[in-house]
Amino acid sequence: MRLDKPIGILLLLWPTFWVITYSQEGNIYNLISLIFLIGVILTRTIGCVVNDFFDKDFDKYVERTKDRPYASSLISKREVFIIFSILAIINLTLLIFLNIKTVYIACIAIVFIITYPLTKRFFIAPQVFLGLTFGISTLMAYTASTNQIPNLISWIFFFSTVIWVTMFDTIYAMSDKKDDIKIGVNSTAILFGAYDKIIIGILQAIFYTTFAYIGYLEEYTYIFFFFLILAMLVGVYNQILIKKREPKFCIIAFKNNQYIGLLIFLGIYGEYLL
Numbered sequence: 691m692r693l694d695k696p697i698g699i700l701l702l703l704w705p706t707f708w709v710i711t712y713s714q715e716g717n718i719y720n721l722i723s724l725i726f727l728i729g730v731i732l733t734r735t736i737g738c739v740v741n742d743f744f745d746k747d748f749d750k751y752v753e754r755t756k757d758r759p760y761a762s763s764l765i766s767k768r769e770v771f772i773i774f775s776i777l778a779i780i781n782l783t784l785l786i787f788l789n790i791k792t793v794y795i796a797c798i799a800i801v802f803i804i805t806y807p808l809t810k811r812f813f814i815a816p817q818v819f820l821g822l823t824f825g826i827s828t829l830m831a832y833t834a835s836t837n838q839i840p841n842l843i844s845w846i847f848f849f850s851t852v853i854w855v856t857m858f859d860t861i862y863a864m865s866d867k868k869d870d871i872k873i874g875v876n877s878t879a880i881l882f883g884a885y886d887k888i889i890i891g892i893l894q895a896i897f898y899t900t901f902a903y904i905g906y907l908e909e910y911t912y913i914f915f916f917f918l919i920l921a922m923l924v925g926v927y928n929q930i931l932i933k934k935r936e937p938k939f940c941i942i943a944f945k946n947n948q949y950i951g952l953l954i955f956l957g958i959y960g961e962y963l964l
Contacts, residue, residue: 691735691773697945698738701858702824703730704951705851708958709831709844712908716962722834725784730827732781737803739774743767744807752869754937791833799826810875817863817878821855843904850900857893858947860886861928865937865944887932894925901954910961917957921950 692698706726711718742749742760749761759765785793802823809816825848832844840848856878863870863879864886870877882889898918905914928943 691777692738693735697948698734699731700948701855701951702734702827703727704948704955705824705847705854706730706827706831707955708951709828709847710835711955711958711962712843712847712904713832713835716959718959721787722831725787726827726831726834729781729784732777732784733799733803733827736774736777736781737806739770739777740804741807743770743774748873748875751873752866754866754869788830788834789837791837791839792830795826795830795833799823799830802826810870810877812876814876814881815856815878816876817856817859818852820859821852824855825849825851827851843907846900846904846907850897850904853893853897853900854947854950857890857897858944860890860893861932861940862944864932864935865940867935886935887929890932891929894929898922898925905957908961910957913960913964914957917953917960921953921957924950924953 703726707718707723710723710726714720714722742758745755746761749755749758755761760770785796788796802819806816806819806823809819813819828847828851829840829844832838832840832847860878860882863877867877867879870880878889879886898921901918901921902915904910905918924946928946931939931943931946
């Protein structure tokens with residue numbers, strides 16, 4: 691379940707809280723925030739279980755993943771199904787507290803969560819599919835907060851999340867590139883080839899530009915843009931880290947995206963707090 695590695699939880703959490711903070715005008719101390727906090731933890735955990743179940747025959751040949759419990763046969767298939775069932779039941783129970791619009795979107799999200807681990811077998815850019823999976827959470831956060839269909843701003847949040855996830859998961863995939871080529875699975879790190887760093891830079895530029903546009907549309911002040919600039923600086927630092935494509939530095943750059951998510955959240959929250 692990888693609860694000992696919460697980076698995935700944080701990366702999934704920030705997009706939902708960007709939208710909740712925006713749509714609730716800074717009021718994040720409520721039931722919706724609690725539901726999404728619990729839901730994010732459970733969803734990411736379920737994603738790990740599903741991913742490791744489908745990828746057992748791949749993980750055991752990859753240096754970074756060969757010691758995962760299911761790949762190394764420390765747990766059985768039956769135990770995996772039991773863990774998945776318990777987590778799924780608890781997570782689905784949360785939908786009781788949400789409006790019907792959010793439930794409809796959640797049904798789409800479920801399909802993406804279960805399908806994503808298989809995409810690396812047939813889709814040349816599985817990181818984009820992961821981005822869509824993450825992005826759906828922003829639409830859920832908006833409908834849960836407002837009981838309205840997603841508006842323009844929420845779709846921009848969705849788009850920026852897709853770009854962000856594609857970017858940072860490409861950095862993550864760079865650390866596994868050699869193993870992925872060897873075992874025959876797809877990734878954007880392989881697809882982009884020698885242009886990986888350039889394309890990551892372009893994705894970063896698009897990501898930050900979308901938030902600058904949100905700030906413009908919402909007439910945010912210097913508070914938001916101050917934190918956005920700090921987030922940009924983290925992005926620049928990440929480019930320095932991946933310069934030589936060394937796996938350990940690619941992992942560091944990937945993890946640094948949690949701070950980008952946090953800084954953007956603080957920028958939005960600060961607009962309504964101060």
